[in-house]
Amino acid sequence: MKQTEDKKQIYFNQVYDTIKNTGYHTTAVMEAENFTPxxxxxxxxxxxxxxxxxxxxLGPNLSGEIIKNYAEKYKNSTIPVNKKIDDLTDRFSIYFLKVHNENLQEYVLTSIKFYENRPYEYLQLIFPDLNGNFPNELNYNYDQKIIGELNL
Known part of the structure; x- marks a missing residue:
């Protein structure tokens, strides 16, 4: 038990150092059988x-690249929610959706620990399937769990 707590503390120390040095930390949870990354x-x-x-x-490398682009492009500005965005990545268009924190509780454990009782907000990034269809469009087919409010 003590070894597990030590590992958690080492992990969170690394997270806090990354946030201190770059402004944010990206957590990626890998794909597994019957589990969307x-x-x-x-x-x-x-x-x-x-x-x-x-x-x-999405995989960890592409997600990390997109989060980096998002932070650089929008820091200290207004985010266009529920609007198609063509210039965040050169791979595909995206949308940002509002997400209630309570709907992410089983996912964003690092943020929950980091913010503790301080307020924070989340957006979900939505992307098209391999045929360019978004989740609200006919024939959409991709393993993307929609947690945010889909009002496209």
Whole structure:
């Protein structure tokens, strides 16, 4: 038990160092059988005054690249929610959706620990399937868990 607690403390010390040095930390949870991968930021809300970002269904490298682009492009500005965005990544268009924190409780554990009782917000990034269809469109087919409010 003590070894597990030590590992957690080492992990959180690394997270806090990353947030201190770069402004945010990206946590990626890998794909497994019957489990959709996801990634999320911690620290963006506190340091850049914009919501944290949650991404479901993409691998860790692409998610990390998108979170980095998001932080750089939107820090200290207004995020266009429920509007198609063509310039966050050169791979595909995206949308940002509002997400209630309580709907992410089983996902964003690092953020929950980091913020403790302080307020924070999240957006979910939505992307198209391999045929360019978004989740609200006919024939959409991709393993992306939609947690945010889909009002596209």
């Amino acid at each position: 996801f990634a999320y930021s911690t620290g963006i809300f506190e340091n850049f005054k914009i919501p944290e970002l949650f991404i479901s269904g």
